[in-house]
Amino acid sequence: MYAEVIVDIAHSQVDKIFEYSCPDGLKTGSRVKVPFGGRVIEGFVIDVSPNCSIPPEKVKPVKEVFEELPALVPECFSLMERISSRYRVPKAAALRLFLPSEMRLGKVREIYKKYVKINNTDAPISKTARKQAEALEFLKGAGEYGYTELCQQFGRGAVNSLLQKGAIISEERRIIRNPFSEVDGSGEFKTLTPAQNAAIESIENTDKRVHLIHGVTGSGKTEIYLQLIANQLKLGKTAIFLVPEISLTPQMLAQLRARFRGEAAILHSGLSAGERFDEWWRLRSGEAKIAIGARSAVFAPLENLGVIIIDEEHDLSYVSETAPRYSTVEIAKIRAEYNGCKLVLGSATPSVESYLQADTGRYNLITLKDRINKKPMPEIIISDMRREVKRGNNSAFSAALREELDKTLKSGNQAIIFLNRRGYSQKIICRDCGYAAKCESCDVTLTYHSEENCLKCHYCGAKYKVPAACPECGGVHIRYSGTGTQRVVSDLNALFPAARILRMDNDTVSGKDGHYKVLHKFAQKEADILVGTQMIAKGHDFPSVTLVGILDADMSLQFADYRSGERTFQLITQVAGRSGRAEEKGKVVLQTYSPENYILRYAVAYDYDGFFKNEVSVRKTTFFPPFSLICRVMVTGGDNDRAVEALREVYEKTEKLREDNPSEFIFSGRMHSPIKKIQGKYRYQVLMRLKSRALLQKIYDIASACSTPAVLVYVEENPANLS
Ligand code: ADP
Numbered sequence: 083m084y085a086e087v088i089v090d091i092a093h094s095q096v097d098k099i100f101e102y103s104c105p106d107g108l109k110t111g112s113r114v115k116v117p118f119g120g121r122v123i124e125g126f127v128i129d130v131s132p133n134c135s136i137p138p139e140k141v142k143p144v145k146e147v148f149e150e151l152p153a154l155v156p157e158c159f160s161l162m163e164r165i166s167s168r169y170r171v172p173k174a175a176a177l178r179l180f181l182p183s184e185m186r187l188g189k190v191r192e193i194y195k196k197y198v199k200i201n202n203t204d205a206p207i208s209k210t211a212r213k214q215a216e217a218l219e220f221l222k223g224a225g226e227y228g229y230t231e232l233c234q235q236f237g238r239g240a241v242n243s244l245l246q247k248g249a250i251i252s253e254e255r256r257i258i259r260n261p262f263s264e265v266d267g268s269g270e271f272k273t274l275t276p277a278q279n280a281a282i283e284s285i286e287n288t289d290k291r292v293h294l295i296h297g298v299t300g301s302g303k304t305e306i307y308l309q310l311i312a313n314q315l316k317l318g319k320t321a322i323f324l325v326p327e328i329s330l331t332p333q334m335l336a337q338l339r340a341r342f343r344g345e346a347a348i349l350h351s352g353l354s355a356g357e358r359f360d361e362w363w364r365l366r367s368g369e370a371k372i373a374i375g376a377r378s379a380v381f382a383p384l385e386n387l388g389v390i391i392i393d394e395e396h397d398l399s400y401v402s403e404t405a406p407r408y409s410t411v412e413i414a415k416i417r418a419e420y421n422g423c424k425l426v427l428g429s430a431t432p433s434v435e436s437y438l439q440a441d442t443g444r445y446n447l448i449t450l451k452d453r454i455n456k457k458p459m460p461e462i463i464i465s466d467m468r469r470e471v472k473r474g475n476n477s478a479f480s481a482a483l484r485e486e487l488d489k490t491l492k493s494g495n496q497a498i499i500f501l502n503r504r505g506y507s508q509k510i511i512c513r514d515c516g517y518a519a520k521c522e523s524c525d526v527t528l529t530y531h532s533e534e535n536c537l538k539c540h541y542c543g544a545k546y547k548v549p550a551a552c553p554e555c556g557g558v559h560i561r562y563s564g565t566g567t568q569r570v571v572s573d574l575n576a577l578f579p580a581a582r583i584l585r586m587d588n589d590t591v592s593g594k595d596g597h598y599k600v601l602h603k604f605a606q607k608e609a610d611i612l613v614g615t616q617m618i619a620k621g622h623d624f625p626s627v628t629l630v631g632i633l634d635a636d637m638s639l640q641f642a643d644y645r646s647g648e649r650t651f652q653l654i655t656q657v658a659g660r661s662g663r664a665e666e667k668g669k670v671v672l673q674t675y676s677p678e679n680y681i682l683r684y685a686v687a688y689d690y691d692g693f694f695k696n697e698v699s700v701r702k703t704t705f706f707p708p709f710s711l712i713c714r715v716m717v718t719g720g721d722n723d724r725a726v727e728a729l730r731e732v733y734e735k736t737e738k739l740r741e742d743n744p745s746e747f748i749f750s751g752r753m754h755s756p757i758k759k760i761q762g763k764y765r766y767q768v769l770m771r772l773k774s775r776a777l778l779q780k781i782y783d784i785a786s787a788c789s790t791p792a793v794l795v796y797v798e799e800n801p802a803n804l805s
């Protein structure tokens with residue numbers, strides 16, 4: 083037999099299929115070791131057949147087969163084709179998406195543990211071998227026991243001679259590492275409300291492939307997802323459940339474990355290599371049937387999918403920022419089609435793009451207008467910070483927010499303070515000459531971190547000493563400006579000395595359960611106030627939170643990006659949605675320097691429809707997505723001259739394309755990227771706004787033709803981040 087193999091080298095020059103002879107019974111999807119150019123490397127078997135296209139004497143044999151059960155599910159191959167042609171990546175790079183990276187590099191294997199138990203009670207044991215007799219006696223009571231543990235108690239010599247005599251026997255068994263073993267939810271399926279029942283019925287009985295649940299925060303979307311999954315499991319099918327942030331996975335895992343026990347597996351970039359491998363394998367082998375995770379879990383190795391759920395579908399983290407720059411929703415649609423299953427998108431603030439699909443009837447739209455038990459939405463109070471400044475209040479908190487915080491603390495409830503800036507101060511600036519400390523490898527200003535007393539670059543993580551004097555002019559009048567989360571915590575400590583405060587941002591959470599620990603503490607009411615960045619905005623359900631403070635609601639409005647209004651609306655609605663979810667009524671204080679802004683007005687009134695209609699009409703008349711496609715060709719390299727040269731080449735080619743297709747282009751230009759340098763790489767771009775996707779593949783062609791090892795050229799479609 084012959085195997086068609088894709089070698090695991092993600093390079094366009096070897097992006098083809100190689101043939102090897104193989105043993106009978108080798109299965110498609112297996113990982114193998116094959117000879118290749120004088121080396122032995124890993125490869126993936128994509129087909130097995132009795133024929134070969136090259137002369138038999140030239141065919142080399144497969145050296146080794148990794149697993150009995152092929153690692154790749156059959157669906158991978160059609161997805162691989164789609165991904166590699168859609169996003170212009172080698173097939174091997176597409177296949178890598180389906181495997182945990184540690185497994186590919188052979189760094190982790192399954193682990194085994196040796197157990198012993200009684201075999202023959204009549205085996206002769208000499209009277210002097212007291213330890214042996216004791217061990218035997220112990221095993222009679224214990225039944226089966228770990229070999230290592232038994233040796234620790236009775237000595238290796240005693241245990242080994244019992245084994246030799248056949249008095250006991252040993253057996254090796256695979257051990258499954260269990261991540262988040264402390265995460266264990268309680269809770270049964272709830273009796274669904276009529277609205278929830280209607281939603282499920284609509285999803286299960288409508289022929290459409292994609293469903294969008296637009297449900298206000300606290301409307302019980304999670305319960306709908308869980309019921310949809312349960313229904314599919316009953317039919318013998320499997321499910322994928324995606325959440326936008328890894329910080330949300332343990333919380334969802336708790337809910338899934340409460341209902342589905344070991345049938346839920348978590349794919350999480352924070353897991354140890356071994357844990358991730360074992361969870362992945364539980365899914366592949368069919369032991370687990372539900373995959374939960376962030377973006378990359380859309381590639382979970384499940385067969386026979388019954389439903390794919392994407393919670394908080396509007397979240398920008400669903401677009402990959404590294405090659406291949408795939409859209410999770412797009413991949414999910416392909417998988418849903420292949421499996422003939424449903425794709426369910428859910429959000430309190432659907433993306434304009436998805437809502438338009440629903441509005442025009444391509445998606446099935448389900449609307450949940452009310453919170454569970456008709457609980458009112460929290461009242462949003464606007465604090466005009468311009469007035470606060472006029473009144474002499476230069477602190478980070480308005481008078482209204484301070485008063486509400488005071489009331490909340492006195493009543494024993496909890497508060498969340500939201501601010502999308504890490505660190506203590508955003509910038510340090512010399513008052514004499516205006517110098518602002520910048521990173522040496524990145525074109526960005528540094529943030530002061532009080533805990534480590536250093537300046538940090540938020541793009542590359544570099545740390546710098548705090549200068550005592552200005553490096554430019556020697557002046558010593560250094561100003562710290564712009565409040566970050568650390569500063570907010572210390573200011574709150576000063577204002578409310580008795581309050582227990584937790585902080586959650588990239589600096590406070592590390593390791594796989596860093597997020598979980600902070601959130602768990604807050605949920606257990608071991609703190610009164612939680613201060614955090616957008617990590618705390620999403621999805622969390624804390625019943626005792628009755629106040630949310632949004633310190634700087636305008637910040638995301640300042641981005642020069644067509645999505646900035648949409649993002650601001652989403653952020654305010656999501657953060658506000660954390661307040662007043664249980665018995666007591668919630669409040670939100672929203673601090674802003676532009677209270678008249680219409681986006682804020684819609685958000686305060688919880689008027690998604692108004693926001694959507696307005697946004698759609700603006701984008702339609704100005705030709706912005708989804709009524710056009712923004713396409714950015716990024717050119718980055720460590721050598722500025724070579725990067726500029728590549729930029730010129732890209733631009734010449736796209737200009738040619740524009741001359742040939744003038745009606746497709748709304749705009750095109752070449753320029754520095756807004757951040758001119760990151761991690762020592764100069765950044766340039768050709769930015770285009772196109773009427774449709776018609777020329778997209780040609781632009782990918784241009785990018786791959788101009789990309790070299792020295793200067794990377796790649797395409798971004800409607801990038802989430804235009805910096
Ligand atoms: P969403 O995901 O829409 O923000 P959740 O699913 O978190 O909302 O539900 C909000 C709250 O309502 C949760 O505390 C949840 O346990 C509760 N809940 C949901 N469905 C029901 C139901 N059918 N009966 C009682 N409580 C429910």
Ligand code: ZN
Pocket residue numbers: 521522523524539540541542543544761
């Ligand atoms: Zn840097």
